[in-house]
Amino acid sequence: MTRRTAPFGRRAAAVIAREQHGAYIVIRCADTGGPRPRPGQFYMLTAAERWGGGDGERPFLPRAFSVLRAGPRPDGVELQFLIEDVGPGTRRLTELGAGDELLLVGPLGNGFAPPREGRAPLLVGGGVGIAPLAIWQDELEGNATTLLGFRDQAHAHGAALLAGSSIATDDGSVGHHGLVTELLGDELDARGEEVEVYACGPPAMLEAVRERCSHHDVPAQLALESGMACGFGACFGCVVPTTSGYIRLCVDGPVLDAAMLETAAVAGAGH
Amino acid sequence: MTVDFCGLELAHPLINGSGTFDAIAAHRAFGDELFERFPFAAFVSKTVTAAPRQGNPPPRLWEVAGGLINSIGLPNKGLEGYLDHDLPFLATLPVPLIVNVMGFSRDEVAELVGAFAERTEVAALELNVSCPNVETGLVMGADPDETARLVSRVRPLTAKPLIVKLTPNATDVAAVARSSQEAGADAVSLINTLRGMALDPRTGAPWLGGVTGGTSGPAVRAIALAQVYDVATAVDIPIVGMGGVQRGRDALDLMRAGATLVAVGTESFRDPAAGLRIASELAELLANAAV
Numbered sequence: 001m002t003r004r005t006a007p008f009g010r011r012a013a014a015v016i017a018r019e020q021h022g023a024y025i026v027i028r029c030a031d032t033g034g035p036r037p038r039p040g041q042f043y044m045l046t047a048a049e050r051w052g053g054g055d056g057e058r059p060f061l062p063r064a065f066s067v068l069r070a071g072p073r074p075d076g077v078e079l080q081f082l083i084e085d086v087g088p089g090t091r092r093l094t095e096l097g098a099g100d101e102l103l104l105v106g107p108l109g110n111g112f113a114p115p116r117e118g119r120a121p122l123l124v125g126g127g128v129g130i131a132p133l134a135i136w137q138d139e140l141e142g143n144a145t146t147l148l149g150f151r152d153q154a155h156a157h158g159a160a161l162l163a164g165s166s167i168a169t170d171d172g173s174v175g176h177h178g179l180v181t182e183l184l185g186d187e188l189d190a191r192g193e194e195v196e197v198y199a200c201g202p203p204a205m206l207e208a209v210r211e212r213c214s215h216h217d218v219p220a221q222l223a224l225e226s227g228m229a230c231g232f233g234a235c236f237g238c239v240v241p242t243t244s245g246y247i248r249l250c251v252d253g254p255v256l257d258a259a260m261l262e263t264a265a266v267a268g269a270g271h
Numbered sequence: 272m273t274v275d276f277c278g279l280e281l282a283h284p285l286i287n288g289s290g291t292f293d294a295i296a297a298h299r300a301f302g303d304e305l306f307e308r309f310p311f312a313a314f315v316s317k318t319v320t321a322a323p324r325q326g327n328p329p330p331r332l333w334e335v336a337g338g339l340i341n342s343i344g345l346p347n348k349g350l351e352g353y354l355d356h357d358l359p360f361l362a363t364l365p366v367p368l369i370v371n372v373m374g375f376s377r378d379e380v381a382e383l384v385g386a387f388a389e390r391t392e393v394a395a396l397e398l399n400v401s402c403p404n405v406e407t408g409l410v411m412g413a414d415p416d417e418t419a420r421l422v423s424r425v426r427p428l429t430a431k432p433l434i435v436k437l438t439p440n441a442t443d444v445a446a447v448a449r450s451s452q453e454a455g456a457d458a459v460s461l462i463n464t465l466r467g468m469a470l471d472p473r474t475g476a477p478w479l480g481g482v483t484g485g486t487s488g489p490a491v492r493a494i495a496l497a498q499v500y501d502v503a504t505a506v507d508i509p510i511v512g513m514g515g516v517q518r519g520r521d522a523l524d525l526m527r528a529g530a531t532l533v534a535v536g537t538e539s540f541r542d543p544a545a546g547l548r549i550a551s552e553l554a555e556l557l558a559n560a561a562v
Binding site: 005006007008009010046052056057058059060061062103105108226227228229230231232233234235236237238239240241245246248251266267 | 290291292293295296297299300301302304305308325326329330331332334335336337338339341343346488537539540541542543544547
């Protein structure tokens, strides 16, 4: 239910549009070879041309991205990815526009599971980590309270990709001046017994979400990120520590039940 | 393009490097299409040790120009876990299974080889000798005599083909290959990853949880070619060549340098079906070369 299997191998997908949302780029592509992904699943992306030769003669490996949004097309599925230029791989991907080609593998990993009986979804996102919450919000058909946190106004433009969100910014330029986890704290105080939390964002934010939910005894599903070479369990590079030892985020995640984590503050991907 | 390797008839010369493809995890990701389009002519499983291992603390990866450094630390379920959980599935793969084993002493390697010696699911065994012998402190595969003692110890335990996976982090790889052959190895495979390191650009401290790691990818291809070439002049047994293979051309180079089989590793991380593509490119190159 939370996982759709991917076609075996890497396939080409035409980029059909590039949109700028403040500090973020949305790349929309036409995937004629794969199924519609489940919310929370991810793809390994490579630019078909000039992948390499950037800063430090990188990138070399594909980069993992949770799908931002997916929808039907006459010839397959439209996939959207949210990208922020933070390294040689993401930089190259943000350069792509209509007429360029992506190489992709996916959908991969486990997506979000429906909320437990009697609980309503509460979505918490930070920065580029808002991506999987958009497709999840689409599937929940607007029935999810959504809290989003950003660094500043340029990044807060990303909030337009989701519906009806409460916003927090580090610099106070938009919405609540402070952390999104403070907004979460208010929600949990008010109605913790009625919600299940879905979160994606930077490691420190996810760890704060995990701690608050654990303190309030509220179930939470966290979409984590970790440095990843392959995305399908081959390299063993993306492990995160859990209560039962290391697990590979790519095949056993990226969405994990917060209860199985001792910490959600895992080393980031370095894109 | 069928090829005979130590008595095994393989559909083509492309296999995987140990630890670069997990057929069980790949089946979860890709379903039965993995079986229908299996990318390798034989499957080499990830190193099995006697006891289960969690592997090294993260971070485990660092991307470099044309490759990566990994510090994985051989996580595996241990011999018992492999026999109970992995082997039944791997036995259903549409290609022969080569089991890679590593021990921290000769007795431990012998225990592992003995455990697979009579298993009909297993076509061949590969010895990972890139590991310190806890009794001598020597990396088994870094020294010709140490390697010979290990191979001599386990050779009588099985009639299955025995492949020695050589480490490139040795003074004279060809000498280690020759001593492997003299001690009874049926084949050698090389290169394993080259010892490498990365520093965290923010702190200057080692980035990898294991401090150092192994470098792979096209960055090491020229080194692999030279080592395969050297080893080919030193031994008569078949060679499995690997190191940065991305295209049919790279595989052909390793075969021209003396390899019978070619293994794909890091390139499978970029494209899980890379083995299929490279095998087909190689077939075309060989067909053209034969004209």
